[in-house]
Amino acid sequence: MKIYADENMPLVQAFFQHLGEVVLFDGRKVTATELADADILLVRSVTTVNASLLDTNTKLRFVGTATIGTEHVDQAYLASRNIAFASAPGCNAQSVVEYVLSSLWYLAEHYQWQLSDKTIGVVGVGNIGSLLVRCLTALGLKVLQCDPLRHEEAESNFFHTDFNSLCQQADIISFHTPLTQEGKWPSRHLLNARSLARLKPDCAIINASRGGVIDNAALLDDLTAKAQRRAVVLDVWENEPDVLSALLPYVDIATAHIAGHSVEGKARGTQMLYQRCCELLGQPVQWQLQQLLAQPAMEKLQISANFGLPDVQNLARLLYDVRRDDAIFRHALSVKGFDWIRKTYPPRREFSSLQLSGKVIPDYLLQLGFSLAQ
Numbered sequence: 001m002k003i004y005a006d007e008n009m010p011l012v013q014a015f016f017q018h019l020g021e022v023v024l025f026d027g028r029k030v031t032a033t034e035l036a037d038a039d040i041l042l043v044r045s046v047t048t049v050n051a052s053l054l055d056t057n058t059k060l061r062f063v064g065t066a067t068i069g070t071e072h073v074d075q076a077y078l079a080s081r082n083i084a085f086a087s088a089p090g091c092n093a094q095s096v097v098e099y100v101l102s103s104l105w106y107l108a109e110h111y112q113w114q115l116s117d118k119t120i121g122v123v124g125v126g127n128i129g130s131l132l133v134r135c136l137t138a139l140g141l142k143v144l145q146c147d148p149l150r151h152e153e154a155e156s157n158f159f160h161t162d163f164n165s166l167c168q169q170a171d172i173i174s175f176h177t178p179l180t181q182e183g184k185w186p187s188r189h190l191l192n193a194r195s196l197a198r199l200k201p202d203c204a205i206i207n208a209s210r211g212g213v214i215d216n217a218a219l220l221d222d223l224t225a226k227a228q229r230r231a232v233v234l235d236v237w238e239n240e241p242d243v244l245s246a247l248l249p250y251v252d253i254a255t256a257h258i259a260g261h262s263v264e265g266k267a268r269g270t271q272m273l274y275q276r277c278c279e280l281l282g283q284p285v286q287w288q289l290q291q292l293l294a295q296p297a298m299e300k301l302q303i304s305a306n307f308g309l310p311d312v313q314n315l316a317r318l319l320y321d322v323r324r325d326d327a328i329f330r331h332a333l334s335v336k337g338f339d340w341i342r343k344t345y346p347p348r349r350e351f352s353s354l355q356l357s358g359k360v361i362p363d364y365l366l367q368l369g370f371s372l373a374q
């Protein structure tokens with residue numbers, strides 16, 4: 001059994017080696033010839049999986065992407081060849097939410113905002129968006145949600161604001177849709193010259209979904225045309241790895257598509273594909289994530305009775321501060337390149353890796369994902 005896996009897939013050897021020989025490849029450069037004898041193919045978001053990559057391979061049984069987004073995989077083609085497919089829904093949702101929270105705390109400090117005065121619009125309320133809404137609500141912040149697909153399903157307790165109204169009302173907008181070009185609600189260039197013109201002049205924009213959800217050229221026009229600057233956080237860019245670097249001076253936080261790259265988020269993606277493969281091959285699951293994850297640098301922390309909401313961001317910063325990733329990006333983009341930054345990403349542990357003890361642990365800390373000491 002030959003298992004071909006992207007070289008940036010943590011723990012792939014540890015999980016998969018009892019199922020077959022694991023061969024690693026460069027996901028951006030892999031060719032059809034390299035994959036000709038693969039039985040199983042495990043990719044990340046940088047590999048376009050389609051007929052031209054797979055036509056010469058006649059053995060392939062399974063393709064898995066250790067990511068939430070799936071727009072790089074031609075699923076209709078895989079189905080036409082009876083090749084099973086799996087993605088990793090939700091695997092790094094917590095990681096993306098921690099990225100957005102860190103960005104909000106940074107912007108609030110930098111511009112001296114009171115987040116409690118702001119209305120935060122969340123566009124796309126699936127795994128990531130709904131987790132973000134839960135965390136923001138736990139922190140007592142005002143949230144608007146836009147998800148026309150969920151609205152159409154008439155979920156009774158889902159309060160939808162249409163995109164145009166959300167643009168007019170929000171002080172901060174965070175995007176969490178998949179990248180889609182077709183259907184009734186395509187998300188490509190959802191934020192374009194027209195919708196940018198509807199925003200409040202100082203409405204902040206956060207994009208940790210896919211670069212193409214925002215028309216980057218229109219964003220640059222918006223940011224350069226006005227006397228008043230809006231705050232912008234971009235983790236994802238159109239045409240990665242060739243980003244529109246003219247945007248950089250106007251962007252408060254710029255990162256290399258790493259919002260989902262926590263240790264746990266990436267490893268969970270590998271684990272989800274491993275479990276699916278075991279099922280497909282009729283093999284027992286031998287490994288669980290907790291057996292393979294490295295011990296975090298900090299494990300336990302005592303919360304005192306004086307802990308309050310203003311202390312949350314200090315606690316979170318023990319684990320993650322998005323300014324680190326912005327600094328790496330600005331320092332390394334032109335010298336080392338976008339993919340190098342991603343490949344050498346320093347370990348980042350999720351909130352759950354820190355166990356809290358104390359007589360009373362505020363519920364909002366558990367809602368944010370911190371865990372209780374045993």
Ligand SMILES: NC(=O)c1ccc[n+]([C@@H]2O[C@H](COP(=O)([O-])OP(=O)(O)OC[C@H]3O[C@@H](n4cnc5c(N)ncnc54)[C@H](O)[C@@H]3O)[C@@H](O)[C@H]2O)c1
Pocket residue numbers: 068069070089090092093096123124125126127128129146147148149150176177178179180185186187190208209210235236257258259260261
């Ligand atoms: N930056 C990163 O590192 C990173 C990490 C993980 C995921 N992502 C991106 O985030 C996306 C969302 O992830 P998720 O786990 O929440 O996915 P999900 O499928 O659980 O949820 C997406 C939601 O967006 C909604 N949606 C679709 N089109 C919309 C539109 N035009 N307007 C408003 N809502 C729309 C859907 O109805 C759905 O509820 C992924 O598809 C991926 O592209 C980025």
Ligand SMILES: O=C(O)[C@H](O)[C@H](O)COP(=O)(O)O
Pocket residue numbers: 008044045046066067068069070092257259260261
């Ligand atoms: O869709 C996802 O899950 C994320 O965008 C993912 O974190 C992207 O990381 P990559 O696969 O490019 O390493």
